Amino acid sequence: MPEDSKSKVDLEGVPETLLWNLYQRASEARRPDAVLKDPKAIGLVDSVIDYPFEERFGKASLGQWQALRARRFDEEIRRFIDEHPDGQVVALGEGLETQFWRVDNERVRWLGVELPEIAELRERLLPDDTGRVRTVGGSALDGEWMEHVDPSKGLLLSAQGLLMYFQGEEVHRLVAECAERFRGSTMIFDGVPPWFSQRTVEGKMKTAQGYVSPPMPWAVDAAEKDRLREIPHVAEVRDLRAPRGRGLLYGFVFPLANRVRVVRELGVSGLPIMAMRFEGTGRP
Template sequence: MAMMPVPGAQADVALEGVPETMLWPLWSRASHGRGSGAVLQDPMATALVDAIDYDFRGRFGRPGMVHAVRARYSDDLIRAFLDRHPDASVVALGEGLESQFWRVDNGRVRWYSVDLPEAIAVRRRLLPAHARNTLVPCSALDTQWFDAVPGDGPVFVSAAGLLMYFERNAVVILLRSMVRHFRCGELFFDTIPPWLSRRSLKGWAVTRHYTAPPMPFGIALEGLPDLFRQISGLTPLTAQTCAEPYPRTMPLFALLSRVRAVKQRVAPGLVHARFP
């Protein structure tokens, strides 16, 4: 069984490009997951950051709240889903070093972690193995992961921090295929607005030492109806800015989100949908 690094040990992680982005939300979750009043309780993320030999602050700068809020929101969605379907399957696309399984595990869920082979290798080395957590080493766009997931019940698919790295047509094809393949379930994904997508394509220097990979798929919240019209059977339930679920965590952003133009065109989004 794989175990987390022991306190005081330092684990080397050599990643670049999109796989390296798994360390960015890990840094944010750990930083905003300390203390009883934190937006997210994630002691495993804290232990990983302490154990990995990597200059998180030097690379990514001040930890942002968005990643922690996104994780907390998807936790809440999955917990509600498992309350209704306790034996369901959850598929986490592009999961990286997310420790969500251990945060929401109800003792019965079957969890499928899908990511690129190099990311799965790091996950296998640094996170504990579990009988109900299946690791699937492939791109989310490679629909071979469909075959790893039982088709005998509801499925929750989470694509947190992922779809923006694909082209829009690839996203549409993936979601169409997913809806056709699985009998019923729910989907969570987050979005970046077009202006941030354009910035990333020009080279978004997050800090002096880290430039984010290109994110070609940017979509404003006001553009979601057109996206959903392209995916028959996928029905939106909620679409909101990342500041709206827990406004006290980002009070200024939550206030700006009340301005329709800001909300609909400028802000990153959190999207929850279902398929019959």
């Protein structure tokens, strides 16, 4: 497609990170032996978005890493959809994730929550033709989006690549509110370990091209998971292991390393992914 028929996308700060994720995922999905099938992501990067992906981020060397992480979220969402075929998935900070198209069972209802500028971009670049997908524009940190949630047929909350950009108190407040309002549901989320968080806060997480990751002040370790468990109505916080990938590193070394909790929490073999269950039945 000629460049001038593409949509120019100009983002900075945390919103720009959605393009990094998309770029990595699409580059993995393009491989014949991809660990994640994602034709929608390939279409966005190749034919829809006008953005200098390679110039800005360099080679997509973390494609498999990023795709395995997305696949782990997909697996949890599929499991939820199998049990609640008419349920609702709420994707906080959804960016240009194309997950809905990877997991759809043609019945599930999908609610994205994104900053207004990104909600508008998403609706433009990924229009819904099912009548079951919508995106609310606003911050995940203000409770407005909660008015649009319908937990009556089952609810799964997902915060993929979002919470690390918040302050600890903000994460705790958000979790407390969700645990109070959405009893019986589960939130799947990921985080970064303290060493990683520290490097981003110091502005030291950068690519050879000079792209600097925005600060990720919220870090997860065993103590932080215990703090989450202390929030009223949080019944459980458990680790989800990244799936086995391809090659020596992702197929053997990382899966082996991930069996050991302390190594898993170091986040060198994939960032920690977790599921947090809220107590209660979810029924009024």
